[in-house]
Amino acid sequence: MxxxxxxxxxxxxxxxxxxxxxHKPVPRRRQGGHCCALAAGLVFIGALLALPRLHADSxxxxxxxxxxxxxxxxxxxxxxxxxxxxxxFAFDGVKKRVIPFQIDERDSAGNWVWDRxxxxxxxxxxxxxxxxxxxxxxxxxxxxxxxxxxxGSELFDANDMLVFLARDMGDRRADLPEELxxxxxxxxxxxxxxxGARGWVxxxxxxxxxxxxxxxxxxxxxxxxxxxxxxxYEFTYSDIHVACLDDLRIKGFPVVDRVNIRGKVDIQxxxxxxxxxxxxxxxxxxxxxxxxxxxxxxKRNVVHLDIVFVLRTAxxxxxxx
Numbered sequence: 001m002x003x004x005x006x007x008x009x010x011x012x013x014x015x016x017x018x019x020x021x022x023h024k025p026v027p028r029r030r031q032g033g034h035c036c037a038l039a040a041g042l043v044f045i046g047a048l049l050a051l052p053r054l055h056a057d058s059x060x061x062x063x064x065x066x067x068x069x070x071x072x073x074x075x076x077x078x079x080x081x082x083x084x085x086x087x088x089f090a091f092d093g094v095k096k097r098v099i100p101f102q103i104d105e106r107d108s109a110g111n112w113v114w115d116r117x118x119x120x121x122x123x124x125x126x127x128x129x130x131x132x133x134x135x136x137x138x139x140x141x142x143x144x145x146x147x148x149x150x151x152g153s154e155l156f157d158a159n160d161m162l163v164f165l166a167r168d169m170g171d172r173r174a175d176l177p178e179e180l181x182x183x184x185x186x187x188x189x190x191x192x193x194x195x196g197a198r199g200w201v202x203x204x205x206x207x208x209x210x211x212x213x214x215x216x217x218x219x220x221x222x223x224x225x226x227x228x229x230x231x232x233y234e235f236t237y238s239d240i241h242v243a244c245l246d247d248l249r250i251k252g253f254p255v256v257d258r259v260n261i262r263g264k265v266d267i268q269x270x271x272x273x274x275x276x277x278x279x280x281x282x283x284x285x286x287x288x289x290x291x292x293x294x295x296x297x298x299k300r301n302v303v304h305l306d307i308v309f310v311l312r313t314a315x316x317x318x319x320x321x
Contacts, residue, residue, distance in 0.1 A: 114289030169199030
């Protein structure tokens with residue numbers, strides 16, 4: 001039972017670094033499955049139900065920071081599984097390892113299911129004088145539970161997203177170890193269109209107690225210090241201005257002390273024209289919610305612009321991954 005996985009593979013950083021568009025690979029067909037060319041990569045899925053003997057291949061992907069993001073609808077054999085019973089494995093030869101991953105849930109309307117809902121009223125930016133303006137309340141769709149799941153359950157749904165890093169992929173196994181027998185196991189293959197390199201992971205839904213999760217976290221979020229840390233960079237987001245970051249460091253080296261925003265709005269009333277400048281102190285808002293996973297953090301800000309204490313723009317949603 002095979003099906004092709006469509007995946008959004010974020011490669012904008014690599015495109016800029018390489019100053020070229022990804023090569024479009026020639027589509028090929030795997031036995032019992034389909035494939036097609038994507039903007040940045042090819043991903044295949046095979047449901048290893050009968051545990052056929054496969055040809056073993058070695059991991060050759062050299063990517064470091066690229067996330068692989070797959071929607072649940074492309075992982076049909078494990079839909080409806082308890083998220084807590086799902087694990088992701090990679091193999092180095094015959095050695096199996098659990099790798100870090102996360103499943104970002106969406107509700108029936110496609111909105112994020114937050115690990116932590118903040119919203120208004122709150123004191124996230126209590127020092128921001130703009131917080132005394134017209135109150136902004138949490139919208140009804142903002143919540144921390146998926147309305148598609150029965151009470152007390154967290155199920156993997158078609159609109160949820162599986163996220164892991166390409167760097168954690170491994171070799172292809174010729175056959176699966178005995179401890180995975182009797183469980184639903186999907187083989188996921190990723191093909192790099194730039195050089196043809198490949199890697200594999202195995203997604204398993206356990207009928208019984210699953211093994212422990214990976215202890216690796218690529219992102220650490222310190223709520224009190226408002227600091228996000230990764231192996232490559234770290235930064236603090238301002239407690240005064242919702243749109244600003246403070247103290248950005250790359251590999252421990254200070255790069256940005258703080259971010260200043262300067263903009264201009266052109267206004268015309270009939271024959272009268274004028275320009276109004278604004279800065280970060282004129283941008284106000286709040287954090288709606290946060291998802292804190294081991295692979296990525298999603299933070300949504302809802303902001304608006306106050307112009308000369310008279311005009312107020314509509315709320316704008318800004319998501320940070």
